Amino acid sequence: MKKGENCDFLVVGCGMAGTIIARELAERSDKKVLILEMRDHIGGNAHDFMSENGIFVHRYGPHIFHTDSQRVFDYLSRFTQWRNYSHEVVGDIHGKLLPIPFNLNSLHLAFEPYKATRIEQKLIDIYGYGSKVAILDLRRQPDVELAEIADFIYDNIFSYYTRKQWGLAPDEIDSLVTARVPVFISNDNRYFQDTYQGIPAKGYTSLFEHMLNHPNIELHLNSDARRRLRLESGEVFFDGCPFNGTVIYTGPTDELFDLRYGRLPYRTLDFVFETHSTTWYQSKGTVNFPVDREYTRITEFKHLTGQALNGRTAIVKEYPRAYTGADSETPYYPIQNPENLTLYKRYQKLTEGFSRLYLLGRLAEYKYYNMDTIVQKALELADTLIKS
Ligand code: FAD
Numbered sequence: 081m082k083k084g085e086n087c088d089f090l091v092v093g094c095g096m097a098g099t100i101i102a103r104e105l106a107e108r109s110d111k112k113v114l115i116l117e118m119r120d121h122i123g124g125n126a127h128d129f130m131s132e133n134g135i136f137v138h139r140y141g142p143h144i145f146h147t148d149s150q151r152v153f154d155y156l157s158r159f160t161q162w163r164n165y166s167h168e169v170v171g172d173i174h175g176k177l178l179p180i181p182f183n184l185n186s187l188h189l190a191f192e193p194y195k196a197t198r199i200e201q202k203l204i205d206i207y208g209y210g211s212k213v214a215i216l217d218l219r220r221q222p223d224v225e226l227a228e229i230a231d232f233i234y235d236n237i238f239s240y241y242t243r244k245q246w247g248l249a250p251d252e253i254d255s256l257v258t259a260r261v262p263v264f265i266s267n268d269n270r271y272f273q274d275t276y277q278g279i280p281a282k283g284y285t286s287l288f289e290h291m292l293n294h295p296n297i298e299l300h301l302n303s304d305a306r307r308r309l310r311l312e313s314g315e316v317f318f319d320g321c322p323f324n325g326t327v328i329y330t331g332p333t334d335e336l337f338d339l340r341y342g343r344l345p346y347r348t349l350d351f352v353f354e355t356h357s358t359t360w361y362q363s364k365g366t367v368n369f370p371v372d373r374e375y376t377r378i379t380e381f382k383h384l385t386g387q388a389l390n391g392r393t394a395i396v397k398e399y400p401r402a403y404t405g406a407d408s409e410t411p412y413y414p415i416q417n418p419e420n421l422t423l424y425k426r427y428q429k430l431t432e433g434f435s436r437l438y439l440l441g442r443l444a445e446y447k448y449y450n451m452d453t454i455v456q457k458a459l460e461l462a463d464t465l466i467k468s
Pocket residue numbers: 092093094095096097098116117118119123124125126140141142143144145146303304305306330331332335349412413440441442443449450451452454
């Protein structure tokens with residue numbers, strides 16, 4: 081493909097969003113799709129690989145697939161088999177490990193039996209067994225004893241962790257963020273309760289390779305769209321020539337317009353990988369550190385991947401900080417607050433001048449999406465584009 085004139089669809093980014101839209105368009109429209117990816121690998125933040133120590137790791141932190149959508153699960157299952165895996169997380173509270181989300185088992189570990197049983201009954205009476213309550217809602221409980229428990233959970237699970245992760249207190253960020261990890265009135269220790277959950281049997285990168293394996297898809301790695309794509313007065317230029325096809329953009333939307341109104345704020349992470357000469361480093365896939373340490377959590381990959389290996393294991397520690405836009409940094413988490421969403425909308429408005437430009441994915445839509453939502457959004461956009 082030269083200078084884009086032979087491709088009908090130009091996809092920027094080869095993460096979950098870019099890969100799925102590319103595959104769908106290639107297959108269902110039988111037209112040519114070109115993907116530009118600035119990194120030297122596919123899969124975006126879900127990329128995984130065999131490290132030089134022979135341990136399979138997730139390069140950008142732990143990725144556990146979970147969804148309630150049959151369509152999403154069936155779609156990915158065309159390209160992978162699954163390792164059944166239910167993620168469990170414990171919080172290290174001054175050396176004591178409590179299940180997270182904080183649940184009835186956590187309650188009994190944190191409080192003496194008589195008190196725990198009494199509070200458990202109150203929680204079940206008010207909310208019902210199996211219900212999930214956002215911590216900020218539980219804190220509004222008038223009952224004195226429940227208010228005390230809410231304060232305990234807020235102080236020991238949410239307060240410091242959230243300050244590390246976001247640089248803000250839990251009540252200073254969008255309430256949907258902490259609601260992702262509710263107080264769970266249940267004895268179920270799993271982190272997610274979705275119908276389908278697991279890890280691609282041969283890893284995410286293998287899943288992406290299968291999706292990209294189509295004669296209508298061409299992929300350019302190490303190819304930054306900022307150097308090849310220009311948007312000007314309603315026209316798209318690719319490699320200097322007018323481009324009349326459709327562009328699906330999955331990178332940061334502010335960068336598409338040279339940060340004209342300033343940078344959209346994100347949080348980034350420093351990942352510190354360690355290999356240890358022991359078969360297991362910790363009892364669960366992830367241990368959170370909500371009361372101390374500079375990192376938020378430690379994940380041990382073998383729990384997730386099921387890799388059988390004696391005497392050796394690999395972990396990753398996550399250190400959050402502000403994203404500055406430096407080339408070495410990745411914008412992992414959009415910081416959703418009214419001011420930032422207003423800024424995002426200004427950028428989004430600029431795209432309206434380009435009738436065949438579509439924004440898709442966690443970066444381009446500035447949303448805190450899990451992978452399954454990305455799959456669903458990509459399939460929906462493909463439905464729209466194929467019809468039009
Ligand atoms: P990305 O994966 O970010 O892909 C975008 C791609 O576009 C990147 O490869 C980038 O290099 C490329 N790109 C950007 N700009 C340009 C440009 N100018 N030119 C060319 N290419 C460009 N979700 C879950 O469901 N379960 C989990 O357990 C989970 N854990 C997570 C843990 C962490 C630490 C993080 C950060 C996220 C996690 N997620 C999880 C969310 C998941 O990573 C995202 O939902 C998903 O990867 C988003 O896919 P995407 O394609 O929209 O974005």
